[in-house]
Amino acid sequence: MVNIVIIGSGNVAHHLVEAFKIHEKLTVVQVICRNPKKMHGVIDAKLITNQYDEIINADIYIIAVSDDAIYEVAENLKLNDKLIVHTSGSKNLSDLGNQNRKGVFYPLQSFTKSKNINFKTIPICIEATSEKDYAILYNIANSISDYVYEINSEQRKMLHLAAVFANNFTNHMFKIANDICDSNNIPFEILKPLIKETSEKILTVSPNDAQTGPAVRKDLATINTQLSLLETENQKAIYKLLTQSIQSNV
Amino acid sequence: MVNIVIIGSGNVAHHLVEAFKIHEKLTVVQVICRNPKKMHGVIDAKLITNQYDEIINADIYIIAVSDDAIYEVAENLKLNDKLIVHTSGSKNLSDLGNQNRKGVFYPLQSFTKSKNINFKTIPICIEATSEKDYAILYNIANSISDYVYEINSEQRKMLHLAAVFANNFTNHMFKIANDICDSNNIPFEILKPLIKETSEKILTVSPNDAQTGPAVRKDLATINTQLSLLETENQKAIYKLLTQSIQSNV
Numbered sequence: 001m002v003n004i005v006i007i008g009s010g011n012v013a014h015h016l017v018e019a020f021k022i023h024e025k026l027t028v029v030q031v032i033c034r035n036p037k038k039m040h041g042v043i044d045a046k047l048i049t050n051q052y053d054e055i056i057n058a059d060i061y062i063i064a065v066s067d068d069a070i071y072e073v074a075e076n077l078k079l080n081d082k083l084i085v086h087t088s089g090s091k092n093l094s095d096l097g098n099q100n101r102k103g104v105f106y107p108l109q110s111f112t113k114s115k116n117i118n119f120k121t122i123p124i125c126i127e128a129t130s131e132k133d134y135a136i137l138y139n140i141a142n143s144i145s146d147y148v149y150e151i152n153s154e155q156r157k158m159l160h161l162a163a164v165f166a167n168n169f170t171n172h173m174f175k176i177a178n179d180i181c182d183s184n185n186i187p188f189e190i191l192k193p194l195i196k197e198t199s200e201k202i203l204t205v206s207p208n209d210a211q212t213g214p215a216v217r218k219d220l221a222t223i224n225t226q227l228s229l230l231e232t233e234n235q236k237a238i239y240k241l242l243t244q245s246i247q248s249n250v
Numbered sequence: 251m252v253n254i255v256i257i258g259s260g261n262v263a264h265h266l267v268e269a270f271k272i273h274e275k276l277t278v279v280q281v282i283c284r285n286p287k288k289m290h291g292v293i294d295a296k297l298i299t300n301q302y303d304e305i306i307n308a309d310i311y312i313i314a315v316s317d318d319a320i321y322e323v324a325e326n327l328k329l330n331d332k333l334i335v336h337t338s339g340s341k342n343l344s345d346l347g348n349q350n351r352k353g354v355f356y357p358l359q360s361f362t363k364s365k366n367i368n369f370k371t372i373p374i375c376i377e378a379t380s381e382k383d384y385a386i387l388y389n390i391a392n393s394i395s396d397y398v399y400e401i402n403s404e405q406r407k408m409l410h411l412a413a414v415f416a417n418n419f420t421n422h423m424f425k426i427a428n429d430i431c432d433s434n435n436i437p438f439e440i441l442k443p444l445i446k447e448t449s450e451k452i453l454t455v456s457p458n459d460a461q462t463g464p465a466v467r468k469d470l471a472t473i474n475t476q477l478s479l480l481e482t483e484n485q486k487a488i489y490k491l492l493t494q495s496i497q498s499n500v
Contacts, residue, residue, distance in 0.1 A: 067469075067472070090472055090475070090476075108440055108441070108443070108444055109443060109444055109447060110444060110447055110448065110451070110462060112451070112455075121443050122443055123439075123440045123443060125440070147439075147440070147443075149437070149440055151436065151440075154434070155434050155435065155436050157475075157479060158430055158431075158434040158436065158479060159430075159431070159434070159436050159440065159441075160476075161430060161476045161479055161480070162426075162427040162428075162430040162431050162436070162441060163427070163441060163444055164463055164464065164465075164476065164489075165423045165424075165426045165427040165430070165489075166423060166424060166427040166441045166444055166445050166448070167444050167445070167447075167448045167462070167463065168461065168462060168463030168464075168465060168466075168496070169423045169488075169492045170420050170423045170424070170445070170448050170449075171448055171451075171452070171457055171460050171461055171462075172457075172461065172465075172492055172495060172496050173415045173416060173419045173420045173423065174415075174416060174420070174449075174452050174457035174460075175457035175458055175461065176412075176415045176495075177412040177413070177415040177416040177457075178412075178456065178457050178458070180408055180409075180411060180412040180415070181408075181409070181412050183408075184404070184405050184408040184409070185405065186401065186405050186408065186409050186412070187399070189373075189397075190358055190373045190375070190397070190399055190401075190409060191358070191409075191412060191413060191416045192452070192453060193358070193359060193371050193372055193373060193397075194358055194359055194360060194413055194416055194417050195416050195417070195420070195449050195452065196449055196450075196453075197359060197360055197417075198360065198416070198417045198420050198421055198449065199420075199424075199445050199446055199448065199449035200446075201360070201362070201421075202421070202424050202442070202445065203442060203446075205362075206428065207421055207422075207424035207425035207427075207428050208425055208428070210421050210424075211418070211421055211422065211425065212360055212417070212418060212421075213414055213417065213418030214414065214418075215414075215418060215422075216418075219317075222317070222340055225340070225407075226340075226410075226411045226414065229407060229408060229411055230411070234495050234498065237491060238419075238491060238492065238495060239414075239415075241487060241488060241491055242419045242422055242488065245422060245426075245484050245488060246418070246422050248484065
């Protein structure tokens, strides 16, 4: 049995509690968060507190708060030589202070509170400073997910950056496509099957091999026509830069 | 019963023949293509020819060849007052010449020959110059797909351009993410569930509402750190421009 304290009440905290509570070998013994109401309905209200001095003994303390709050939360934990981890893709281990054993438990997914998630398919990237702590983290991660990776701090930052391209910037491409549809009275719905296929394709084909379109074909006539059709300078600049980037393949 | 002649042997021609032949009210009576072998196994070899003067009578002639070849193919069709259509997102009706009734039958999807496709879910954008021809196209499209849209030539060009953002440029974001992973010994696999979620999210949430990440949060510290981590000038330029674009929301 692993006893877990969760600090936080956001999307990640919420989904972690849900994932842990269906697993018999993992017990969330306490949730600490500023506004206990936010976790009502997720876990027994008696286990929730906003008082750091009520913190109880556990095997691991998972800080699942926004990046900027991690340092302050870690400072508030009056613990010694305990295993405390954060769930951030971009923060350093050093943000967890020096009073305790440190680690990272980073589930790589874009969480939405209202949307149920099957944690089994979410990659969890773990890091620890000793083999013993690594084993504890691996045991927890492996209980809730089928995809556990050992990722060190340097790699984790690069992975988080790669995720900005794969998620944030990709979503912005959808947004521009949506804008183009809107200003031409075209239902954005028409593009959804294509978007679905685009992301499904790279499950089996590398993005490099999956590239299609006027840029990779070096179809200058279509590229010039499309540039002239775009309505904003911003869209034109993006079209040019990405076309260039696809062609130079760097 | 609708008798159909297909001209072409590429991905679109291939998938159209497959889609038509399982529908009892649609009959592919002939396929014309330069290299008949390419269509062997897809349809009875006796129905395939590379001789334009062997062209037979049909209700509709679908030119499913590469954009640049449409004009020449249309010139070669020795027909008069027949309904001929192309399947291109970016070409004009005028590319089909003036001898015949013209139209467009544009299935909006990224086709791969080796991959089976359920045509029912592929949007088909149709255009015709008379109500009668529109009805013929609608009947065919509606037989093989649940998503048929009337899209005029101007809209179609903009839709094709939107698809460049939604598919080509999105895939390039995956490629850069893959490059970042490769150069840091991170398995690209880790990002696949996130990519899947990114495209699934916009089925129910608008891309504008789905935007997350340092750019939309205006998290300057993370943005600057990530810019300094990127390894190529090209990646930096793309990161800057897309971050700017997300923030200005134009």
